[in-house]
Each structure stands twice: as C-alpha cells, then as structure tokens.
Amino acid sequence: MTDAPLPTGLSGPPTDALIVGAGPAGLALAAELSARGLSVRVTDPAPHAPFPATYGAWWDDLPVWARDCAAHTWADVRVHTGPQPTPLLRPYTLLDNAALRAALLGRAGPGLTLTAARVDGAAVRMDGATRTAGGWTAWGTQAGTPARWEARVVIDASGHRPALLRHPDRHPDGAALQTAYGIVATFDRPPSAPGAAVWMDYRTPHGDPPTDRRGATFLYAMHLGGNRYFVEETSLIARPAPTRQDLQARLHARLRAQGTPPREIISDEWVSFPMNTAPPAAGVGSVLAFGAAAGLVHPISGFQVSGALRDAPAVADATARALRDGRDPVQAGWDALWPPERRAARAVHLLGVQALLNLPPRALPAFFAAFFALPPARWHAFLDPRTPPGPLARTMLRLFAHAPAHVRLPLARAALRHAGTSLHALNAAARS
Ligand SMILES: Cc1cc2nc3c(=O)[nH]c(=O)nc-3n(C[C@H](O)[C@H](O)[C@H](O)COP(=O)(O)OP(=O)(O)OC[C@H]3O[C@@H](n4cnc5c(N)ncnc54)[C@H](O)[C@@H]3O)c2cc1C
Numbered sequence: 001m002t003d004a005p006l007p008t009g010l011s012g013p014p015t016d017a018l019i020v021g022a023g024p025a026g027l028a029l030a031a032e033l034s035a036r037g038l039s040v041r042v043t044d045p046a047p048h049a050p051f052p053a054t055y056g057a058w059w060d061d062l063p064v065w066a067r068d069c070a071a072h073t074w075a076d077v078r079v080h081t082g083p084q085p086t087p088l089l090r091p092y093t094l095l096d097n098a099a100l101r102a103a104l105l106g107r108a109g110p111g112l113t114l115t116a117a118r119v120d121g122a123a124v125r126m127d128g129a130t131r132t133a134g135g136w137t138a139w140g141t142q143a144g145t146p147a148r149w150e151a152r153v154v155i156d157a158s159g160h161r162p163a164l165l166r167h168p169d170r171h172p173d174g175a176a177l178q179t180a181y182g183i184v185a186t187f188d189r190p191p192s193a194p195g196a197a198v199w200m201d202y203r204t205p206h207g208d209p210p211t212d213r214r215g216a217t218f219l220y221a222m223h224l225g226g227n228r229y230f231v232e233e234t235s236l237i238a239r240p241a242p243t244r245q246d247l248q249a250r251l252h253a254r255l256r257a258q259g260t261p262p263r264e265i266i267s268d269e270w271v272s273f274p275m276n277t278a279p280p281a282a283g284v285g286s287v288l289a290f291g292a293a294a295g296l297v298h299p300i301s302g303f304q305v306s307g308a309l310r311d312a313p314a315v316a317d318a319t320a321r322a323l324r325d326g327r328d329p330v331q332a333g334w335d336a337l338w339p340p341e342r343r344a345a346r347a348v349h350l351l352g353v354q355a356l357l358n359l360p361p362r363a364l365p366a367f368f369a370a371f372f373a374l375p376p377a378r379w380h381a382f383l384d385p386r387t388p389p390g391p392l393a394r395t396m397l398r399l400f401a402h403a404p405a406h407v408r409l410p411l412a413r414a415a416l417r418h419a420g421t422s423l424h425a426l427n428a429a430a431r432s
Pocket of ligand 1: 020021022023024025026043044045046053054055056057117118119120157158159160163269270271272273290291292293297302303304305306
C-alpha cells in the first residue's frame, strides 16, 4: 500500500470491475464479466504483451473453445519412470499464447478496457453500511504518474505474488516451489521421442541424481516439428528448490550424456512458482482474487491455465449476479471459487504435497510409476482441481497400497506428521 497522495481526479471512468493483471487468468475473467454486460478495466504494466510462459494442458481439460488455441496436440504422451516408457493415452496440448490471448479478447464484451498501469493499492469506500454500497478505489501508477480508479469490485489477478490480496498463511510451512529450466532448440539427434510429448522422464543418463533436493529432477519435452524440440529440466516440487544454475547445468549434462546436445538454442525459460498455496480464508482478503493469485495452481501438477479458463464463467456469474442484486461481489466470488468442498480437496492435495516433499529423491520415479499405474480415470481425477476430497483421498489410499515399500514408508511418515489432515482425508474417503 503506498502513502503517495491520491490525485483528486480519476484516471478513467469508473467501471463495474477493475482487474489487476492481464495474464491468462485476468483476461479470462475479464472476458466473462464483460460478456455479461459489465464494464471491466484490466490494468497491467504491459496489457498488450504476449503471455511469456510456455503453457501446456491436457487437451480434455481445456474448454472446447480453447482447444482451437493449440499450437500442438500430441496423442503420443509418455512418462519414463523406469527404462521403458509408459504411454499415458491422454492427448496433451501446447497452447499458442497469441491465439489464446486473441480468443480471450474475442470472447469479451464491449465494456472491456485494457489500461497500461500498475496498481499498488485498493480500498473499499464505505458509503453506507456494507462493502457493496460504496464500491472501491484503486491507486497506482499510469505512464509514470500517480493514478486512481473507481470500480464496484476490485479483483487481484496479478500472479503468484498477489499485489493486493493479503493472505498471511498462504504457504503452510513455507513456499515449496516448482522450478525448471528449459530451451527451445534445434538438434542434430532427437533429444526425446520424435512426434511425442514426454511429461516426465526420470531417467538419469548423466549419472545418479544428487541425494539432496537438487537432484530429483526430470525431463519435460515436446517435439515441435522437424529438428525443433522444447526440453526442460524440471523439479516438480522442492523446498529448498534447485536453482536456475542447478537445472541449466543438469539439462545440458543430460543432453550431453544422451549424445543430443542442442545445435542452436532459440529461446530459454526459467520457471519458478509456489505449489503449496492454501486457499485464502473465507472473508479474509479484502479484494477478490483469481488465477495464481487466488491459489488456483494445482499443488501436484503446477497447472493452472486450463483450470482458470474453466472457473472464469462461474466466478463471473456469481460476481455479476451479486452486483445486480446489491450483494457483496467479493464474498460471492470467493464462494463460487472456493466452496467448502474445494477447500477440503485442497487440504487433501496439500497432504499429497507433504508426502512428495517427504520422499527421498530416488523414490520419486517409483512413486510416479505407481501413480501412472492407477486406472486412468483415477489419476485424471487426481490432477483435476475440481475433484471432491473423498475420491482424492481414496486415490491416495489406493496409491499407498500399490506403492513399493521404500515409497510407502516416507508416505506413512508424512501422513502421521500431518495426522489432523490425514484423518480428515480418511473421513472424506469413508463418507464418499
Ligand atoms: C514459466 C512458467 C511456465 C508455466 N507453465 C505452465 C503450464 O504449462 N501450464 C499451466 O497450467 N500453468 C503453468 N504455469 C503456472 C501458471 O499457470 C502461470 O504462472 C500463469 O501465468 C498464471 O496465470 P495468472 O494469469 O494467474 O498470472 P500471470 O500470468 O502471472 O499474470 C499476472 C499479470 O499481472 C501483472 N501484474 C503483476 N502485478 C501487478 C500490479 N501491481 N498491477 C498491475 N498488473 C500487475 C503482471 O504483469 C502479469 O501480466 C507456468 C508458470 C511459469 C512461471
């Protein structure tokens, strides 16, 4: 929050909603709200910039309209948790970010405005008894000068480090990060299976992984056609997590050891974001939030984009209805996004995070061998952010029962260390 004096004049006409952040989540919600006839301002220092990250998603997770935004979709999707590949038989899509952004803007209604500005603070204007009556004031910087806006609701979609949402216990026991280093490059010899997407390759041609957390990494790879590949050395979740230098060195050591060094590196990417985000406590959080800011990153896969595209219509419906009926749009939005059952499911997933963090690096391939040996419907549902807690807990029990002993022991320890959550999960499993 800044103490800079607010300018008296507004920097633009008041709107029904002001969204902070023009990433995929912010634009998805803005499109849905404006398509419902609301006036929506999206603020971002670079609102017209392309989405910078490489976005993948399971094809069947994407809303039907977003499937047209695929740069590539692979039917041949595999994991290596041992010497032989395991086919996943579930098409995987690399999104074309420009097409996705254009499709989102194409879905928007006439009331959408993109404003190049940074928002530093927002406060509710209490003209009357409730939060609804007075609406909100937001302030920040536009073209280097202090700016101020008014809106009936302010929504924080500013990413993994929310600009406005105050969420004290956002990462229980500290943030556990997904980190990865990747390159798009041309190769004389294929670094991964041609015509395929490799979701996880835990093989280590470059020597046994170091026994500390740095070492438990896998190759995530996609054939982009011809001799072009995207290859990324990935640490799914760790605390502390491997650094960019660690992963860059491991990626190149892996490629060298395979005899597939890159011929020409076209671009590179550093990935670092928290995986273990607890849902904001209901009522806490003066603003509504959406996307990564609202904790939508799936704690096991790290995926968020397809989930945000699917969640946006329901959150827009609830917020628009509340604005129309004079009810609190912030509470209505949170209730639509994080109903009690989804909060309970997140608690089960966070228990899963503790289990993963508790596994010795060398047990991870065996853990994922057991995970992908589950019936497809079960692991699909486990990676779906909307699966209720009961089926999640039952899948964890089934995975535990089928995992080898050297995986089960650390899993049991993690469950005992978090006995309260484990009991809730067991109850949920028993009830469903
Ligand atoms: C490199 C990388 C790769 C990833 N790959 C995948 C993937 O394959 N699949 C997947 O589902 N997820 C992936 N994720 C995770 C997650 O989906 C992304 O981080 C995604 O970009 C989050 O979307 P978002 O719209 O919530 O936030 P961002 O995309 O982070 O957008 C937030 C926007 O808010 C703006 N902003 C920030 N502060 C302010 C402020 N004060 N005022 C105004 N604007 C502000 C920023 O400029 C930014 O444009 C990846 C993440 C990273 C970092």
